[in-house]
Amino acid sequence: MMRSSRFSDTVNVFTLLMVICFIVLFSSSVLVEGKIRRFKWEVKYELKSPDCFEKLVITINGQFPGPTIKAQQGDTIIVELKNSFMTENVAVHWHGIRQIGTPWFDGVEGVTQCPILPGEIFTYQFVVDRPGTYMYHSHYGMQRESGLIGMIRVSPPSTEPEPFTYDYDRSLLLTDWYHKGMSEKATGLASIPFKWVGEPQSLMIQGRGRFNCTNNLTTPQRSEAEVCNASNTYRLRIGSLTSLSALSFQIEGHNLTVVEADGHYVEPFTVRNLFIYSGETYSVLLKADQNPSRNYWITTSIVSRQEKTSPATAVLNYHNNHPRQRPQTLASSNFRPKWNDTRHRLAQSLAIKAQKGYVQAPPENFDKVIVLLNTQNKVNGYMRWSVNNHNLTDAFDWRFTPPESYDSRNYDVFAVPSNANATMSDGIYRLKFNSTVDVILQNANTMSVNNSETHPWHLHGHDFWVLGYGEGKFNEWEDPKRYNLVDPIMKNTVAVQPYGWTALRFRADNPGVWAFHCHIESHFFMGMRIVFESGIDRVANLPSSIMGCGQTKR
Template sequence: MMLPSPRPLVAAILCLYLGSSLLLAVADAKVRHYDWDISYQKKSPDCFEKLAVTVNGEAPGPTIYATQGDTVVVTVHNKLETENTAIHWHGIRQIDTPWADGVAGVTQCPILPGETFTYRFVVDRAGTYMYHAHYGMQRVAGLNGMIVVSVPDGFVEPFTYDEEHTVLLEDWWHKSVYDQATGLSAKPFVFVGEPQSLLINGRGIFNCSKPVPATGTCNTSSPDCGLRSLFTVVPGKTYLLRIGSLTSLSSLSFEIEGHSMTVVEADGHYVRPFVVRNLFIYSGETYSVLVKADQDPRRNYWATSHMVGRNASTTPSGKAIVNYVGNDPQMTPPTAPTTGPPWNNTAIRVEQSRAIVAHPGYVVPAPARADRTLLLLNTQNNIDGHIKWTINGVSLHFPATPYLVSMKHGLTAAYDQRPPLDSYDLMGHDISAPAPTNGTIGSPVYRLAFDSVVDVVLQNSNMLNNMSETHPWHLHGHDFWVLGHGDGKFDPTADAWRLLNVKDPIMKNTVPLHPDGWTAIRFHANNPGVWLFHCHIEAHVFMGMGVVFEEGVERVRRLPSSIMGCGHSKGLH
């Protein structure tokens, strides 16, 4: 699976140029058609009945299976009654199809009820990816799923296994997303609160007898919820688990009781294998791990997801069963479920982040230095009574007209023309104190020179409650090199640059910014289009925690009229 190459050198060359690996596979490339109805359905994933936004009646939606080089065509029929949608293909770089990235307000007008929209894109690199709604907080309503892109026949991966399975991790609220969003926009601010449950492959457990703010129909014996076998293993065999997290808020630790996991892939890139008992995974990330069925086969084992980074003692852990063949798949393991690592041990999480480097045979050399460096400070601000996240003082608000259309067509009235700042008050800002009441709400764009190399240092700082949180940042349209994670404030005048890893950095599309620290990434601005870069916590991006990059929009081909029709793009074609 994933990056196909028997020889490291070939692999490296393959990776150097976007899309080139596609050429090797194109002879066998297939078109994979999917036809999706998006509709509301009553679902009880954790036993509590709630309206979910579903794909063909299911939440999560079906896993998309394709082979590297294939073209995926998803025809989306919006059958919601009054609500629009847009679907993002998370981790797919959309080379030559920037209008298919599925971000309402950035790459397309949303799909209206009654309309049909077709996403067509090439999956140019093998690996584990995901999809989800990218419109308001709609993803949290259930519209998400996984994408598995296999290596072409004949390519040999740098590891072996007998079977593979997907594991999608989520957190789940009983309040509707409309309710959540209303609170986040309200004066005074109402936070979404901790999730009621953690789901593993769309299934969780909620104690129906527990009083909660919004109760409703809850049935612990519903066949839709409760403990279930994730998969069945045969003693001695090795399994590849493709694990993805599309949590709304939660950073997670995933483990399988008694079993080690060898991490071999991250966001579609081979990593130098390392062994963990528990995998820390942040919203927007995917990992593949190898698990060998090497434990006592007379019993089953717990697979669990635990929240970390937040003291969410009210949220029960996600639980599922790993079944050893011959046992009843529903047989509860005889041991108590694992409890996970301490929620507030940041150090072990940073340590694991640092362990993720490129597989020696698959290092994609990073450019030696950047043409431009952005130091992006996040602060939580009170703007006119609303609590917002800002990046260098600006809280991102999506314009009514998608950037891709307005920038390609010169609709300068459609977004803020004043460029955002490349840096912040490095000397003056104390990251261990909350930001003062300031900041603005806007829709500016970082215009990047095409083909330039860009460094971004994400700088964490304390929120209004004087705490610092984890923020997994996701970049659309690219993978980036993860150059390093550090504590405190990044000092660009000091030795910090020398300490960054340019030797074997992993490439990813999502990376955590840890509490009280910084994360440095580098990317090549060589994919014409307009791309969102944002915290993947749904409440945070909703509160403005993101920036927009433009590069080579003049090189983008004629835009399809299907992405237009809203805001200033009415009448364009």
């Protein structure tokens, strides 16, 4: 069932520096009934101390994280983005927004647009065509971790109620935080000898952390407190834009009911803690049903790596208690899963299914399977992360199709690779328009003995069905028999666990050029990314604003 046949259409024979040149013709079919919501944003660096350590932070109109975009399904979002950096360019990706009809506004520098230069204003315009919880962030260099992040909250039309109710709606964006600048970190990653970024100095909840704060953990600051009224139900929209860490989120003494994942309704299930990977969003319902005479700790902690960073803390403040009233417990005693307890993380992933009544069944058959081996490699002595031992460059050549599989028969995913050298690749995956594509993410051992890492993969322009997860090497004959083809959740980001595999399916029904990559910023930077193209002949009217660099400058 696993095939590695190459895409058979004839491809043109000229080389183009940037895939954006491929976008030629497309007739828009988006909803046009919504409101137009216009934003004027100025991005710049400011010296801020979000965890009591002063460093350069990217702000939007002075805010970090950036303002939450609130809209209704069908609305058109217009963001006039002014780059007020001194020497750095910028580009912003609207994470989870499929950009149907506007692939050029996906915000991926080098794939869908030229960077926005200092002093320039670039206008993004796109439709939010589905309700749900999404995010935005820089998609250029490693700027995301410098703070250009925020959330997008799309409500359904008032005539279409959601399948759950709540009294209040809150956003909590989770991040990890480094005190060195992204240029210094990126330079270390691209150096011989390799210099790893290390563990983050802080974790943050909605842009607040505690690294070096004079008041101790047991004295929450007012702005860290989430006020709630006893007996009410809260929808917490939780997103993660960590640059490295997978997280666990928990609230002392309270269960969380998962109801949404990446913009899709989830058949509700209850957890004591929520595991969340970079690039994911969840909505959980929190019932304020505990003793209202005290406050409770909200914490988030690292689960994907051995813990060297203190949890981020906030306080669930029951109304009538003073927001600075410290919970009677220590934040550090809050429930926290073991960092290497992969089984519980996998169990949560398996529990996430589409909500009854909202199931969009996947196509039963597929047209192509692409198996992507995730490996740590060296290229010319530089440390990289690669896909099928190929490492994507910044320039693309559509004549070349990268490998659609690896030598699975002879590859031991549990061992350090005997030859970890990868080759640079400028090829992109060209998919037949409207074809159904299965992607198997296959994890493996890194270049260190007994080590395999978690990789959250994010697909641009599409959601995919999550068909299954497994441990060890994917078996192309047996494993597909256990795929969930009945009620799989659709997502735009999914993790592959250490030494495991994850199977997903999507329909290549959105004309454009789309990135698919590990959402760990350093892994992406080190080459753990591919590009899909489909239906470019349906794309038209490239805005001139995305041009002006590389081949498009001449």
